[in-house]
Amino acid sequence: ANNGGILYPQESESRDVRSLDGLWNFRLSPEPDPLTGFRERWFQKDLSQTGETIPMPVPASYNDITEDKTIRDHVGLVWYDRTFYVPEAWRQSSLVWLRFGSVHYAAQVWVNGHLVLSHEIGHLPFQADITSVVKFGAKNRITVAVDNILHQTTVPQGHVSEVNTDNGTRIIQTYTFDFFNYAGIHRSVHLYTTPSIYIDDISVHTGIRGDTGIIMYNVTYGGLLRATSQGPACYVDLLDRDGNYIIRDAGSGQLQGELEVPVARLWWPYLMDPEPGYMYTLQVRLSAQQWGIEDIYRVPVGIRTVEWNNTSILINGRPIYLRGFGRHEDSDLRGKGLDYALIVKDNNLIKWVGANSYRTSHYPYAEEIMDFADREGIIIIDECPSVDTENYSPALLEKHKDSLTQLIRRDKNRPSVIFWSIANEARTQLPVADSYFRAVVEHVRYLDSTRPITMAIARGSSEDRTGQYLDVIGFNRYNGWYSNTGRTDTIYNNVIAEATSWHHKYNKPVMMMEYGADTLTGLHMFPEYVWSEEYQVEVMSKHFEAFDRLRAQGFFVGEMIWNFADFKTAQTITRVGGNKKGIFTRNRQPKSSAHHIRRRYWALAGELD
Ligand code: GCB
Secondary structure (H helix, E strand, O other): OOOOOOOOOOOHHHHHEEEOOOEEEEEEOOOOOHHHHHHHHHHOOHHHHOOOEEEEEEOOOOOOOOOHHHHHHOOOOEEEEEEEEEEEEHHHEEEEEEEOOEEEEEEEEEEEOOOEEOOOOOOEEEEOOOOOOOOOOOOEEEEEEEOOOOOOOOOOOOOOEEEEEOOOOEEEEEEEOOOOOOOOOOOOEEEEEEOOEEEEEEEEEEEEEOOOOOOEEEEEEEEEOOOOOOOOOOEEEEOOOHHHHHHEEEEEOOEEEEEOOOOOOOOOOOOOOOOOOOEEEEEEEEEHHHOOOEEEEEEEEEEOEEOOOOOOOOEOOOEEOOOEEEEOOEEEEEEOOOOHHHHHHHHHHHHHHOOOEOEEEEOOOHHHHHHHHHHHEEEEEEOOOOOOOOOOOOOHHHHHHHHHHHHHHOOOOOOOEEEEEEEOOOOOOOOOHHHHHHHHHHHHHHHOOOEEEEEEEEEOOOOOOHHOOOOEEEOOOOEEEEOOOHHHHHHHHHHHHHHHHHHHHHOOOOEEEEEEOEEOOOOOOOOOOEOOHHHHHHHHHHHHHHHHHOOOOOOOOEEEOOOOEOOOOOOOOOOOOOOOOEEOOOOOEEEEHHHHHHHHHHHHHHHHH
């Protein structure tokens, strides 16, 4: 399932898309034998024939939908199914594809009883050609088994153990990362068609020569051609943002080519240009004339360059300073489920605050979210799902690399993606971390050498063994919170000392990837006291002073507060209804800190953009 391209399902003259979102049937795998569903072959009948099912929204995490703790805290398999029709008209000349935007953590998918997909590592799309198993002009059944178990060779890692309870024993899942292990069918499910010879993937790179924009593209196709027949021809057109043709019928039939865009409009980050996020549309037409087939796919293209050196990152030749935050895909009821109201609201808040960037902590975000970043000019640090990496092993390394292969395959054409982040808070002080992360970095550079590589590091610079391989050092530190709690008069010096020590050790650009303080919205205490809105604002102010001092030294490239919004975590005594370091509440209402950071980010924009 991981071979070939993973283009987002798109309607065109040659492609049809149907959504399988909606209400599915759902049930937990019964105790005590979690494999019951497999033994009894639930995928060969309607799930409702196997026992009681409940309605479950797709997309959504299943955890917070019911009043039942056993569903919220379930460990292991759950089952989903539904039926759908495939129109008779799709039989002609079409392939039928099934694509999931993300299922967490592992999934197996059957259509009409046939296994069509297996995927591991949530947060990333996967798809299959299901033409041979669908019934045209008839009802079909899709069944999905989802496993949320994390162990030492999954990404991210977790532990499962058996514990005693009042009623016997139970399997529990633990993990050290600080967000709830939501599970289920998290993003949209699509059925779509392509012609039998189709555009499988498109890769785009851009450059700038004088005021001419360069677009290099590479198209691959799929489908069966007779050995004797000649390959399909490929032509491309370029349209501007308003849909006017800039270039027509280019490419002379070749699958690869280079376009020159005179007086190009560049893709600029938010506020560096009156029209940030400018994108053209590359219209790719693949034709296999002797079969009368044409496939059309349109990919948005932002023309921009990324360069870096030992003190800065440059977009279109101009150094950038990141003002943003770490985020989560997280909200009430839905958990990590895709929700258009939420993503548009978040996007509006990001712009309201005047941020120009965020990190997709701690996993890849939905493609629908990334589309906004492309269009609005938001700079993305695109992070793979490796968080709190420990217990290094060859099996873990393979999976970690695989997560990056899948991430880069998905996001390689996005102008907003300026950095790859290969991990968050790995145990980077361990001797094995050296060769492990060297291998991860080599892998990423082999797949994409056009973007700088970074990582969010929690260990101190003196013990770290991994920064030598990175292009940009990101560090996470909770001065005034986990250390020197309540003592905001220690923040300024500590931040400056640490950032400087990273730069001295590795001679690379440095940014603060996380800092912050938990804050209960509405709690006011003055003088500043931990958990109050006043305290969060005070912690920020001290950091701002340090950042301004660091900016003057030339190697400090960004600040990202933790976190954009409050989010749910596993149950612990240090989390009051979840992590409360958001500048917005979980319902996206501003705390005092949101207004405070807004003043700073707009001032920075005025000064720097
Ligand atoms: C961190 C982690 C983040 C946590 C945060 C915290 O360093 O990267 O996932 O949520 O600290 O609030 O403790």
